[in-house]
Amino acid sequence: MIEIGPCLFHKVSRPGFQPAGQVFCRDATCAGRCVVATKRKVQSTPGLIKTKKERKTNPVPDGFVEWEQNVIAESVSRDIDSNPFDYINLRQSSGTSESRPSYEKTTCECKILVPHLKERLALESLNVNKIHAFSDGECPSKAIKCGRIPHALAVRRVENKGYGIFARENIEKGAYLFEYVGEIISKNEASDREIKYAENRQFYLHDIHGKKNHPSYERYVIDPTTKGNLARMLNHSCVPNVTTIEVAASEDSLMDFNGKPSLVPRVVFFAVSDIKAGEELCIDYVPKRDAAGMRKELVCYCGNPKIGEANATCRGWIF
Numbered sequence: 214m215i216e217i218g219p220c221l222f223h224k225v226s227r228p229g230f231q232p233a234g235q236v237f238c239r240d241a242t243c244a245g246r247c248v249v250a251t252k253r254k255v256q257s258t259p260g261l262i263k264t265k266k267e268r269k270t271n272p273v274p275d276g277f278v279e280w281e282q283n284v285i286a287e288s289v290s291r292d293i294d295s296n297p298f299d300y301i302n303l304r305q306s307s308g309t310s311e312s313r314p315s316y317e318k319t320t321c322e323c324k325i326l327v328p329h330l331k332e333r334l335a336l337e338s339l340n341v342n343k344i345h346a347f348s349d350g351e352c353p354s355k356a357i358k359c360g361r362i363p364h365a366l367a368v369r370r371v372e373n374k375g376y377g378i379f380a381r382e383n384i385e386k387g388a389y390l391f392e393y394v395g396e397i398i399s400k401n402e403a404s405d406r407e408i409k410y411a412e413n414r415q416f417y418l419h420d421i422h423g424k425k426n427h428p429s430y431e432r433y434v435i436d437p438t439t440k441g442n443l444a445r446m447l448n449h450s451c452v453p454n455v456t457t458i459e460v461a462a463s464e465d466s467l468m469d470f471n472g473k474p475s476l477v478p479r480v481v482f483f484a485v486s487d488i489k490a491g492e493e494l495c496i497d498y499v500p501k502r503d504a505a506g507m508r509k510e511l512v513c514y515c516g517n518p519k520i521g522e523a524n525a526t527c528r529g530w531i532f
Contacts, residue, residue: 223238269490270365280368280442304477319358333483347388348363348385360392366494379494380488385487392444394444395436415438421477449498450496460481461476513527
């Protein structure tokens with residue numbers, strides 16, 4: 214047993230995750246999935262996704278560690294050399310983490326996703342069964358509320374970009390990917406933090422719009438700068454294969470932060486095109502923004518043809 218940052222690690226030993234070299238698992242997110250040869254009592258978590266035998270994933274590279282289920286990375290989050298952070302898989306507010314329901318006791322509410330996905334995926338014929346099929350039978354709305362990540366992903370370095378997220382298996386268009394997790398803060402607090410973050414070239418803040426005519430409409434921001442999950446590592450592309458959707462599943466999504474219930478929708482990500490194993494997952498940081506409106510503060514390295522080249526799709530700047 215060794216101590217690295219805030220969490221203890223142990224060597225991974227479980228079916229479906231057999232790397233060639235030594236890989237270590239975080240005790241904080243293991244939830245009893247590993248067979249650990251210690252005297253510690255590890256509680257199992259019901260409803261965890263079993264690795265499907267028919268799913269083909271890229272082999273685990275030597276030296277990779279596991280951040281959470283289906284997520285591996287080149288190093289622990291605190292050792293990310295550009296912008297280290299504490300890995301969390303539950304949203305927080307003022308240091309208080311929200312709670313998650315168990316998967317078995319959660320009801321499917323994918324009908325709420327149908328209109329969003331119809332618009333984003335340009336699919337006229339779409340129903341709940343198809344939405345489930347996109348994620349190999351996994352229910353996206355239940356996965357969202359329970360914090361499950363259905364697909365095998367890896368975080369590794371990318372030239373000119375820092376770190377990025379890569380698929381370790383083929384992912385179908387329309388599949389649910391993961392949630393944007395971090396601290397829930399007010400718009401005013403976000404404005405104060407943004408000044409410092411901009412000086413350090415940290416651009417992780419994400420506005421939460423919410424429902425119009427609701428008291429919490431456009432009051433909150435997600436900040437994963439110091440506490441977040443793998444979604445924090447999503448890079449920009451002018452031709453993205455991932456899209457953002459806000460989901461307020463039902464009234465049981467009301468979160469009581471600081472004794473004040475507020476409807477704070479979850480910011481989640483879906484695949485807007487088929488993603489092949491080994492391909493990077495990217496979103497458009499400033500969708501529908503014209504190249505002429507760029508502030509030209511951050512150069513784009515998405516790799517698509519730039520303005521002036523044939524079939525140009527890259528705006529040249531992220532913002």
